[in-house]
Amino acid sequence: MKASSGKKFVPMIEQPVNAGTRSMLDCLETSKNESKKLFTALKEISNLSDIEISSILDISHAKFRTYKSFKKILSWRLTEHAIALYVLFRHGKMVFGTDKEFTKWLNQQNFYFDGNAPIKYLQIISGIEFLDDRLTAMEFGDNV
Numbered sequence: 001m002k003a004s005s006g007k008k009f010v011p012m013i014e015q016p017v018n019a020g021t022r023s024m025l026d027c028l029e030t031s032k033n034e035s036k037k038l039f040t041a042l043k044e045i046s047n048l049s050d051i052e053i054s055s056i057l058d059i060s061h062a063k064f065r066t067y068k069s070f071k072k073i074l075s076w077r078l079t080e081h082a083i084a085l086y087v088l089f090r091h092g093k094m095v096f097g098t099d100k101e102f103t104k105w106l107n108q109q110n111f112y113f114d115g116n117a118p119i120k121y122l123q124i125i126s127g128i129e130f131l132d133d134r135l136t137a138m139e140f141g142d143n144v
Contacts, residue, residue: 035067035074038082043068046089047099056122057081084128095135
């Protein structure tokens with residue numbers, strides 16, 4: 001499919017956020033539970049520390065480092081959680097322009113989240129989906 005500008009249409013899932021970031025499709029293809037590529041991609045796009053990511057994923061810091069350093073088989077739950085986080089951080093970077101601004105928003109208390117910081121919602125898939133919905137609302141002018 002081609003866009004009207006004559007450029008080849010590339011679905012968003014296949015587009016890297018920037019030259020140093022893997023595409024989501026690459027993550028999905030390599031995540032046939034291969035931990036090293038998936039966790040490295042998540043670390044690159046989120047710019048969170050290993051401790052922060054391991055806390056969000058509810059695994060020990062040592063286990064996260066092992067998964068990030070070696071090709072290990074992941075549970076489907078952990079794979080889904082890591083991919084959902086990757087998608088959210090990618091969307092957040094697109095909405096806020098930089099990972100620093102998105103991370104700042106995640107860590108600030110917010111009226112729309114009952115006074116909680118949005119980062120509190122990253123530990124469960126439905127919380128990630130809720131935050132992603134809020135990002136979409138922000139793209140369309142909602143004050144979140």
